[in-house]
Amino acid sequence: MPAQDSDRIDNSVVALARLVPRRDGTLAYKAHAGSAFMLQAGDGCLAMTAGHVADTLVIGEHAALLTGVDGQWRAAAIVGIQKHPTQDVAVLRLAPGNYASPFTFGRAQEHASLGYTLWGYPEAVLYDSGAMDGFRRLPRPEMVFSQGHIRRRISRPLERNDIRGNRFFELSTPAGGGCSGAPVLSVRPGRHWEVIGVYVGEWYSIRGGSDGIVDMAVGYAVRTADLDLDTPDWTPLLDSP
Numbered sequence: 001m002p003a004q005d006s007d008r009i010d011n012s013v014v015a016l017a018r019l020v021p022r023r024d025g026t027l028a029y030k031a032h033a034g035s036a037f038m039l040q041a042g043d044g045c046l047a048m049t050a051g052h053v054a055d056t057l058v059i060g061e062h063a064a065l066l067t068g069v070d071g072q073w074r075a076a077a078i079v080g081i082q083k084h085p086t087q088d089v090a091v092l093r094l095a096p097g098n099y100a101s102p103f104t105f106g107r108a109q110e111h112a113s114l115g116y117t118l119w120g121y122p123e124a125v126l127y128d129s130g131a132m133d134g135f136r137r138l139p140r141p142e143m144v145f146s147q148g149h150i151r152r153r154i155s156r157p158l159e160r161n162d163i164r165g166n167r168f169f170e171l172s173t174p175a176g177g178g179c180s181g182a183p184v185l186s187v188r189p190g191r192h193w194e195v196i197g198v199y200v201g202e203w204y205s206i207r208g209g210s211d212g213i214v215d216m217a218v219g220y221a222v223r224t225a226d227l228d229l230d231t232p233d234w235t236p237l238l239d240s241p
Helices: 124-129 235-239
Strands: 013-021 027-038 046-050 062-067 073-083 089-094 115-120 144-154 168-171 183-186 194-207 213-223
Touching: 013 073, 027 062, 046 194, 115 194, 144 213, 168 194
Parallel strands: none
Antiparallel strands: 013 027, 013 062, 027 046, 046 089, 062 073, 073 089, 115 144, 115 183, 144 168, 168 213, 183 194, 194 213
């Protein structure tokens, strides 16, 4: 795979997409699948995303989209998927390449009021940019930034049955559909690139029925510090080159 521009954050937080071959041998963009983030720098080839995003990925059809040193989009094929047995996260193995990652994997317990930042690829940006108007050569949605604070810890299943697990942060700011798999980053001094959660979705309380107004909107993230509680041998694979 061609070299990537390692100084770009959109080579560390990446869009996942379904690609289809053209007759001329190039790849065309078909659909946005979600967000992911690199776990290793150098020749490492692991990325993390939400488990329900991984459920939709097909090896041989889906890839992570990065930026080459020439400014053009590049595709890193997904060649392996390992889902956490109980929580809504998954590790993706990518085709060998020179990947960039500034992130550390948070293992300390965090609680309500801690501030966070998030980079991701909401699907709504696709429609805003017109990228869904037919096939285009390796487009992807624009990266967006959001921030907020942890409202509370939730240690039970969510009402949404498409998000599995029972160890979540409730976040003050929904990031939007398509951001599932994005990293939730600590804002503690000196720890701005520490991943404390993996964004998995949002929930809206609508007052007055389906035609009413949104009364409350929150996001959810799986707590990374708790991924080993019932599977103690799971996250050590993230430390392996």
